[in-house]
Amino acid sequence: MTFRKYLVLAGVTLFAAIGDTFLARGMKQVGAISLHNLPDIVFTLLNPWVALGIFFLLGFFAAYMTALSWADLTYVLPATSLGYVLLALIAKFFLHEQVSATRWLGIGLISAGVGFVTQGPALTRHPAHDGHQEMEPEAVGSRAEP
Amino acid sequence: MKHAYTWGAILAVVLASTTGDVLLSRAMKKVGDVGELWRRSGMLTVAGRIVRRPSFVLGIAMMAVAFFSLLFALSWADVSLVAPASASLTFVANAIAAKVFLHERVDHRRWIAALLVAGGVVLLAA
Numbered sequence: 001m002t003f004r005k006y007l008v009l010a011g012v013t014l015f016a017a018i019g020d021t022f023l024a025r026g027m028k029q030v031g032a033i034s035l036h037n038l039p040d041i042v043f044t045l046l047n048p049w050v051a052l053g054i055f056f057l058l059g060f061f062a063a064y065m066t067a068l069s070w071a072d073l074t075y076v077l078p079a080t081s082l083g084y085v086l087l088a089l090i091a092k093f094f095l096h097e098q099v100s101a102t103r104w105l106g107i108g109l110i111s112a113g114v115g116f117v118t119q120g121p122a123l124t125r126h127p128a129h130d131g132h133q134e135m136e137p138e139a140v141g142s143r144a145e146p
Numbered sequence: 147m148k149h150a151y152t153w154g155a156i157l158a159v160v161l162a163s164t165t166g167d168v169l170l171s172r173a174m175k176k177v178g179d180v181g182e183l184w185r186r187s188g189m190l191t192v193a194g195r196i197v198r199r200p201s202f203v204l205g206i207a208m209m210a211v212a213f214f215s216l217l218f219a220l221s222w223a224d225v226s227l228v229a230p231a232s233a234s235l236t237f238v239a240n241a242i243a244a245k246v247f248l249h250e251r252v253d254h255r256r257w258i259a260a261l262l263v264a265g266g267v268v269l270l271a272a
Contacts, residue, residue: 004181065196066181068174072250073167074241074260081237081263084270106269113262116255124251 001122008066009079015060017083021090023053071122078117081110148222155219159232162212164239168247169205175248176201230271234264 026049044050067076085107091097177183177195184192196202219228241260245252252260 065170065174068171069177069180073171073244073248074250074252074256077167077237077240078259078263081267084267088270102269102272106266106272109262109266109269111266113259113266116259116262120253120255124249126249 005067005070005122008063009071009076011063012060012067012076012080013082013086015056015063016080017086017090019053019056019060020083021053021087022049022056026050026053072124075117075120075122078110078114082114085110152219152223152228155215155222156228156232156235158215159212159219159228160235160239162208162215163232163236164243166205166208166212167236167240168243169201169208171244171248173199173202173205226271230268234267237264237267 026047027044029049030044030047045054064076064080067079088099088103088107092099173196174180176199177192180192180196183195216228216232219232237260241252241256244250250256
């Protein structure tokens with residue numbers, strides 16, 4: 001794990017939390033969309049907060065895919081859960097919401113879980129078919145289409 | 147009856163998003179280290195290789211199914227039940243699926259982490 005890879009994991013966490021926050025803020029401004037006027041959902045894209053939220057969520061997806069290209073799913077997923085912790089902290093310190101004792105306990109559990117995972121190796125090595133780095137990926141990848 | 151619908155939708159969210167995550171993870175492992183590939187052959191090549199993977203496309207489709215199942219679940223029950231229930235069950239389901247389908251070595255550390263995170267998510271919503 002290099003510094004650059006930790007940066008990508010931080011991006012996964014940050015972008016998801018920021019994107020969700022912006023989306024939530026935008027959707028509150030837009031108001032409820034009734035199931036009968038479903039096409040109205042297109043207009044929500046015009047709301048700057050919603051647009052910004054989607055932009056950050058695209059960033060999250062890019063970072064998530066990058067992380068999955070060199071780390072196990074069971075390594076990356078707990079990292080995404082740090083986003084919940086971040087949201088609670090944002091709520092507490094920037095939005096001055098009350099964070100209950102139960103929530104602090106939840107924050108503690110998630111953080112402990114993430115701590116456990118990051119102590120171990122990031123990627124499982126498969127000696128039998130550990131081909132994806134030595135072999136040309138394209139050769140494995142582009143099986144002839146029928 | 148409404149109860150059964152809600153849990154059915156939650157189950158659908160968990161299954162679809164776990165399947166999606168497994169497919170996306172498999173696709174990206176086949177593509178290989180994105181950073182390295184980017185430096186060697188540029189962004190377009192990377193994007194092209196990712197998008198041409200059938201498991202990537204299928205993974206995205208499963209994520210869409212998960213999203214709409216979540217919307218259904220939300221129309222039947224409170225977000226304070228649906229969101230934490232589906233999120234925390236997804237963490238545990240993912241650990242199992244990663245072991246079975248991706249042959250990841252899910253050791254004690256990762257099991258404990260999956261359970262702690264799942265529990266933490268439930269508490270955050272409580």
